[in-house]
Amino acid sequence: GENVEQHPSTLSVQEGDSAVIKCTYSDSASNYFPWYKQELGKRPQLIIDIRSNVGEKKDQRIAVTLNKTAKHFSLHITETQPEDSAVYFCAASFRSRNFGNEKLTFGTGTRLTIIP
Amino acid sequence: EPEVTQTPSHQVTQMGQEVILRCVPISNHLYFYWYRQILGQKVEFLVSFYNNEISEKSEIFDDQFSVERPDGSNFTLKIRSTKLEDSAMYFCASSRDSGFYSNQPQHFGDGTRLSIL
Numbered sequence: 001g002e003n004v005e006q007h008p009s010t011l012s013v014q015e016g017d018s019a020v021i022k023c024t025y026s027d028s029a030s031n032y033f034p035w036y037k038q039e040l041g042k043r044p045q046l047i048i049d050i051r052s053n054v055g056e057k058k059d060q061r062i063a064v065t066l067n068k069t070a071k072h073f074s075l076h077i078t079e080t081q082p083e084d085s086a087v088y089f090c091a092a093s094f095r096s097r098n099f100g101n102e103k104l105t106f107g108t109g110t111r112l113t114i115i116p
Numbered sequence: 117e118p119e120v121t122q123t124p125s126h127q128v129t130q131m132g133q134e135v136i137l138r139c140v141p142i143s144n145h146l147y148f149y150w151y152r153q154i155l156g157q158k159v160e161f162l163v164s165f166y167n168n169e170i171s172e173k174s175e176i177f178d179d180q181f182s183v184e185r186p187d188g189s190n191f192t193l194k195i196r197s198t199k200l201e202d203s204a205m206y207f208c209a210s211s212r213d214s215g216f217y218s219n220q221p222q223h224f225g226d227g228t229r230l231s232i233l
Contacts, residue, residue: 031219032219034221036159036224042226043207043224043225043226044159044207044224045224046221046223049219049221051219089158089159091159093219103149103161103164103172103174104151104159104161104222105161106159106160107158109158
């Protein structure tokens, strides 16, 4: 089955600086890669996603890049703010037998702390 | 913005008892999921459900677990004869019809924290 590795496990960044979180996946058939932000005791909240037919996607201060050959994808947060502090999870989709109903395999999470 | 809702937010149960966790997916979504997150760990897939049947289940989802869509709005996870290691946050998620080539985002509820004593 799919395996997703995520690094680093913790990351501290000065406010205003950039943060980068990296993930690798094992299954070359995976074709959908979302990123979730989870604040303490809250639901995982989708912040950005990318499909395998594109290499980069940006939404304001957040961007995701995908390298299908190397099977890795990264989350980039620029101009970090204190409210960016949270745990971030990457995930990869693994198509189930029923097309269109993809389960998500999650990485182990990165605890991002923004230092004011 | 529509949300996935889950009840209860916290469930405390004696070991060996049965629990039912309830979810109301987003109304126009057709795919439903349960995930589990043990405290401080990653989110783990349990089961996916489409067209009134299980589409996929993980090794965690053994005979102790079952899912049901009893009516047009609710989606439930039942855990029979709970064990201490079942203590975790259980998240329900739903997604729209994705079609053959595209993937649709999964939206998560706030979760039910299950504590087995």
